[in-house]
Structure formats: structure tokens, C-alpha cells
Amino acid sequence: MRSPTPMLIIDWRKCIGCRTCELACAMAKGSPEKLGRPRIAIHRPDDAPIPMTCLQCLEAACVKICPVGALSRHPETGAVVLDENRCIHCQSCVAACPFGHISWAEESRTPLKCDLCDGQPACAKFCPTGALTYK
Amino acid sequence: MKLTSVDMLAQRRETLVQRTAALAREVRVCAGTACVAAGAGKLSDAIQREAAAQGLVLAVDGDAADVEATVRLVNTGCQGLCQAGPLVRVLPQDAFYCGVRPKQAARLVSEALQNNAVIADWCAVSPQGQRYATRAEVPFYRHQQPIALEGCGAVAPESLDDYIAHGGFAALVRALEMSPEDIVQTVEDAGLRGRGGGGFSTGRKWRIAASASASERYVICNGDEGDPGAFMDCAIMEGDPFRIIEGMTIAARAIGAQQGFIYVRHEYPKAVARLDKAIVACREAGLLGAGILGAGFDFDVEIARGGGAFVCGESTALMRSIEGLVGEPRANYVRSVQEGLYGQPTVLNNVETFACVPAIIARGAAWFAATGTPGSPGTKAFCLVGKVAHTGLIEVPMGTTLRQVIFDIGGGVLDGRPFKAVQTGGPSGGCLGEAQLDLPVDFDALTAAGSMMGSGGMIVMDDRTCMVDVAHYYLSFLQSESCGRCVPCREGVAQFCHLLDTMRRGTAKPGDLDRAIRLAQDIAQASLCGLGKSAPNPFLSAVTHFRAEFEAHINDRTCSAGVCRDLTVFAIDAQNCTGCGLCAPACPADAIAGAPKQVHVIDAQKCTGCGACRTVCRDDAVRALPRNLPCN
Amino acid sequence: MQLVIDGIPCTAESGETILQVARRNRIDIPTLCHHDALEGVGACRLCVVAVRAHAEAVDAQVVASCMYAVKDGLQVDTATPEVRRLRQTVLDLLAARCPDAPEIQALRERMGGDAIDYAPAVDGSKCIMCYRCVRACEAIGCNAIAAVNRGPQKEIAPPFFDATQRCIGCGTCAAICPTGHIAVTETPQYREIWSQRFAMAQCAGCGAPFMTExxxxxxxxxxxxxxxxxxxxxxxxxxxxxxxxxxxxx
Structure with a gap:
């Protein structure tokens, strides 16, 4: 039997604000020639750094609002993933996420969200302090 | 009065028939569109006034209740010979008068209605001078055999009583006694094929719909007749609306439908009004609605009005239109008999098809199949129009040759000019030439020749018709009537028009004909619906039978018919010109000079090639010559 | 059920289209109007393929793969000479209709067939009538635009070419348009689309415009x-x- 689905765990107290996660994500989502747009961002409320990325909500607002069912839960990773071929670029998901975790890429007219890198999240892999872990 | 049983209908008919039998005579004034335009309405009024003045009591239309009346006047639907209206037929003599004017009403009443006289000097005359004392002798009618048009021109279109008196709803009674399976079997055995043009077996269509599993089924009558020059369905809807309702009700009984729709195009307001009245009358009489004739069978009909889009005659577009959607076809990979209106099994037949059904049920499959050809039993209605001596609405047995239709019934080409082509099948059909004149009208024979039966338009063309121009006409019709949904039809047909237009203008390049043929084949293969797939037919058939004419337009820049203005100048043949002076004032370009009784001359520089002079010339003195455009 | 596409045996569920099955099996069929999330319309005809009922069947029929539901034993050829020619014609016709749409010109060059230059439209727009915008608008639930008129005059427009309450100015139609035909003007205060102006909603936090009201x-x-x-x-x-x-x- 398979082990329970691993989760991306954010322990912001361990975050040192180095932004390695942003770079790792940009590399994972880009090409060898060009960095992609990161799906994770370091925020500093009250000067305390905290990595912010999709929480893969169980009752996800983005899934609810999408008019064409382009967002769905990946059966293995449990991530809420976008089927780009189904997306009609209406930005409803961008508007719906209560945490602002979906951003809009104007140049490719697509919403950007964390898909847990198909079960190998680059951010967690490269986080030097264990603020981001995938287990 | 509600007819709650089959017996009540029979009693009603008996009463009506006795009343009709008591009448001495019946005069039928054609109130079809062409005759009304020629003054049939005024004629009918004049006859009624004259009758009153002469003390003759008339029963008008279905109003047979007046037992005092000795003569009945019926304003009928189209009687057929549209070109010679207003038409009047007097029974029982079967006298037939053409072009009757209101001022002739007095004589008509005093001689033909007060007693049995045939007004000899009004009768039609053969070219040999023979008078036709009865309508049956007139060649236009002699070769016809009406089935779908049986009641059109005979019954009072707005009278349910008159329809019943003529045997109406007897077939429905028969159908109520039969099992649905027997009805389907009878229609299938009769070999009835779709009169809308497709020629699909009606019985098989009904069988598929009946056997599909569904909670609801629909019957639709396609009255969206849009082919240029076709008005058969219009005539039936206006002239014999109850027959369509009876045919649809029988179909509903056969497939288990409870709701029917008649889809009528916006341009037929009279048909809508007549059908509407007929539906109301049938509901009141218990012939539509719940428990028809007391049998446990419910069926009702609604009229759906089209907006005048040609494409809505295509079955899937028509159904979308009824559903309230934009009338665009969908891919018909799933047949609408299985998934049609609102996704339910739907039988869609054309007006003429439904009009044949009561006759088949009443008289049996063998009777129907005995007429026509083995592959295409029965008869077919045609609208014989164009450059033909007698234009009008006809119905002939399948297998009648085009030559018989055009020459025996139609009286040959207008003004005795040479025959060039006949167009059948409307914009989806094609042009056939002299060599095909002995083809029988039959679904398969016409399709094999590159045309098609179509809904029944038949346009005769003389030697002054240019086939490039005709192809361009049809393609430009299709261009503006394409629904525009798929690329090959929307863009392809537009490019096609452009190519044909360059041929007409003398700017086509060598190779353009092959290019056009390839485009035609691609449109035929790649288009979404039947209209797109058949759109190139008018061109392809014209190229098959008149290829040299296309080549002459492209390579020599000549139009032998003298139609394409950029390629033509007109000149006067001094041998024939009598100097009558008709042509000069007709010329819009002021290009004709000549003194009275002198040979006239056309200034080729000024001539715009419009051909107005040739049209007015009575002495066949105007000749079309090539303009000889410089090569580009 | 089983079918064969370009010689490759494929398994399919009832109700699937040829296009779905082909793409799942990495067989390329070009499309313009198709969109995975939207109901098929069969408008562009670029996805035509030749089908035969079974392996021994001789007669092939050309169908739109985006609409044609698979049948057991179906034999599909996605690139016969005839199919290629029909696709070329479709692209040639579209290139003449939309001379200013680089997407069409590029696709046409990629086809590499014998292209025919048809008479270019003088009033050529970039609209290829793929209905993506119409269908997306329907999916969102607005139904603000539709195809109006007939034949070459057909175009996409709101009812009566006028401002409509059904339109919310969301801009999805413009975003899903494959050729960039639908014009959108954006300022911090308003967005203009289909000749209708929509006030922007300002973010309660930063005041930036982020969607229309x-x-x-x-x-x-x-x-x-x-x-x-x-x-x-x-x-x-x-x-x-x-x-x-x-x-x-x-």
C-alpha cells in the first residue's frame, strides 16, 4: 500500500528569507535559456520572512469557480493542477484564491500556480534551512 | 363540433357529400399567388356580385351550409398554369378558362353558371387551332398525375368541411385501425422517398425513429422552401393545408410522437395563416390534440416560423432554429432520426412527402408503387419556370423524361428559341443540357447525371443563357446564404464566386478552370453540412456539360450567349432589321442610331453589352459579337 | 473499443472523438477552432481525417476528427494526400480572408503543400470565425457575443452591435482568440471591449485596478x-x- 500523500510543509520560523525557493521554482518552471515565473514568493510582514505558495486547499476556491473544470486535483500528488488545454483564460481562479496564490502571466495569458512539480517540489529540495519540506 | 369517434367523422362526411351533390355546378377560381397577382381576387368578387345581380345563390368556399345555393364558388389554391391566370374551372363540365378578367364575370355567370354551357371562345386553343373544351384535354394537364397536389386547386383551403367532403382524414381513420408497425411497413412498401431532394426512404426513416429508445419523439414538416424558382411546398401549404396535417398525424401515429412542428419560412405569410387556421380547426374538431377521434392517441402541431435563411432548410439547422438557437447546421455524424430536435428521435420530412402519405395509407402501397419507376415510385411535383412557354406548377409520374416535361407539358422553349439547358435541384442541383433531355425524372438518374432531383425547381434556359453566368448566379446565391460556420463553404464559395466573376469579366487566367474544379472538389469534401457539400454542384454540372463555354470565356474572352457584358457588343443584322425603331429608345447608352424604316446601327464604342436591344427586337436582328478584350 | 489511427492500434471509450484518441496517442492532428474545454463546432475543418468503417473497407469518408465519435474497428488516416490537400485549401482560404493574421500564415507555411493564393479580402480582419470567444463567453455564463450575419459577412458581435448588459468586460474572449482579433483598451479607470466601456474595480488594499466592476x-x-x-x-x-x-x- 502507498504511503499517505506527502505535503509541502512551510515552517516559516526556519525561513531566513534567502529566496532560494523563488529561484529554484523559477528554474523548475523555466527553460534552460530562460527562467520561468516563480509560483512562490517571500513576504516580510513585520520583517519576518515567510514563503507563500499554494496550500492545495481541500475545498479549493479556484476549483469551485473555474467555469470549465480546468483545475482539478492530481490523483497522485494531491496538488490542484491546471490543464492548460482546458483553460479559457478567464482569470476567475486568480480572483478567487483567498490567499492570492494564483497570479496571472499576461504574456502567456495563463494563470500561474504551484503544482508541486509533479511530486518533486524544487523549492523544498533547495531550501537550505528546512523551512520548506515535502514529506 | 368535436368529432369524438370515427363514426362521427363518417357521418359528417356523408352529410357534406350529400350537400355537395345537391349543387348543380362548382366554379373554381384559382387564388394562387400568380393568379391573385393577375387579378383573381377582383374576379372572384365580380362573380359574386354578378351572381347576386342575376339572382343566382352562390355558396362560397367551405360555406356549403346555404341549402338554397345551386352553385358553389371555391377560391382554390394554385391550379398550376400560373403563367395564364387568373384561371377558372367549371365543374361538372370541366371547362377551363385562362386569363379571365372581372368584366367577363357577367358572361361567366349567365352562360357557364346559370346553365351548363361551355363558353367556347374562351377555351384554350392549340397551336393547330384546336379548342380544348375540357381541362383534361389541355396538354399542360393531360400528362400530369397529381397525388401530392391532388387537393391543391380543388378544395377550399380554409375549410375543414371541404377537406372532409373530399375524403380528408379517411387515411387517418385507416391509420388508427392499423398498428404503427403496419403504417411504417406500408410507407416503406410504397417506396416513398423524401421529396425535399435527398430521396431517403421515408419508411426507413420512420422505422429508425420508431425503434430508437426515447421518452419523446417529434415530427417536423419542412416548409422552408428556399430554392430559387421553387414554390411547390408553398402551393400545398396554401392550397391544401389539411393534407399536411393529416400526413403528419399519420407519421406521429407511426413513430409514437405527440408533438409536431411545421417550419415555414417567413416569406410565406399566407401559408402560415392558412396552416394556423387549419390547426385551430383540427383542434376544435378533435383531429388534433388529446384523444384524436376518441382513439387513445394524442398529437398536436405547432407552427415555427423561420427568419428567411436558406440554410434553415437544412435539417439540423432547422431543428436548432426551432429550439431558438442560431440556425446553423451541426455535423450530422449522428442522424437526427436518432438524436434530433431537443436530442430526441425526430422525423423530418418535406411538405410534399407528407402530402403523399394520406394517399398511400388510403389507397395502399401497391397503388402508389404502381406509378413511377421501380427506384423512385410515385409522382413528383415541379415548378416549371424560366424560358418555357407554359410556366407553372405540375406533378408528373417519376420516370417522365425531361423532354416530356419541358416540351409536352411546358409547350417548349419560350418564343420558339433553341433549348440550351435545364436546371433542376436548385442551388444544390445542376444544369443538364440537350443531350440529357431524355433522362427520366427519377432520384438516381438525375444524381448520376450530375444534377439532383432537389425539391422540384425546374428552370428552363434558352440559347441566350450563359452557363458561366448561371453558375455565378447560383454560387453568389450560396455565398450570401451560406451560414458562414465552416471555412470551406464560407470562404471557399466566396472565392469561387470571385473566380467565376473573373471569367465573366474576361480577366480569368489560363488554369483558372482547373483551379476552380479543385476548389469545388475541396468544398464538396470538407464542408460541414449538406449545403456546403453540394454548393459546387451548379458549377461542376455546368462544366461537365458545357466545358467549352467556360474555356471560351477564359481563353478567347467570348460569351457566345451574349450575356457577359464585358465580353460582348451587340450589332444589328441589316438583313433582318426592319427599322421599326424599338431598339434605339431601349438603349440605355444611347448607342443606337437610325432613321425610321432604315437599318439601325449600334456604335460598338458606346455599347455596354446590356442586351436591352436584343430583348426588345421582334425581328431577330440583333446579334451578340465578341468584344475582343485585349489580352492581359 | 479498438480503432486504428495511422496504423497504430488505439483503445478508446465510447463517446470520445477521433481527435481525443489521436492526441492521447501522440498522433498530431492540426486544429484551429478546437478547444479541450469547449463544445466542438467543427468550423475550421483543419482537423479533417479519412475514415473507413473497418480494415477491409475500401470507401473512405472525410470527417472532422473533432466531432466524429469513434466506433469500434474504425480505420483512421490522418495524413492521406487528400486530407493534406483539404487542410491546405482550408489554410489557403483563411490566409486570403485574414492576410494580417501571422498565426495563419505561419501554419500555412508549416503545412508545406502546394499553396494557392486566393484573392485576399480587401476588408480582411484577423477573425477566422473559430467561435472560441463565443463558446468561452457561453462557458462563463454570459452569452454576450454570438456569430451574426451570414456567409462572408459573418462576424462575432454583441446583440445589435451595441452595448449589452450581458457583457461583463472580463476579456476572456480576447484572451482566448488565437489571432488577436478582439481589441481591448485598458486604462487604470476603464477597460474598453466590443465598443463598450467597463469601470475597473480598485483593490481595497493597494488601489490598483484588478478586474472590471x-x-x-x-x-x-x-x-x-x-x-x-x-x-x-x-x-x-x-x-x-x-x-x-x-x-x-x-
């Missing part, structure tokens, strides 16, 4: 989420959420 009303009105979901832009929501998390955690 009408879109906000529409999303809130769907009732799927609470109306107060749609008050802040995504960036502000993420910033606020970060502050909340830190506060909760300390």
Missing part, C-alpha cells in the same frame, strides 16, 4: 464563493495572508 459582480453573483472574496487584488491578498499567518504563528 461587472466581472466582480458576476463572480460574486455566482454564489459559489462569498462576495468578500473579490475585494483585493491577488498580490494584496497574498501580502495580507502572509501577515495573518505570521501573527497566528507568534
Amino acid at each position: 461587472a466581472t466582480r459582480e458576476h463572480l460574486a453573483g455566482l454564489g459559489k464563493l462569498k462576495p468578500d472574496y473579490f475585494t483585493h487584488c491577488a498580490a494584496c491578498r497574498q501580502r495580507d495572508a502572509a501577515a495573518r499567518f505570521v501573527r497566528v504563528g507568534t
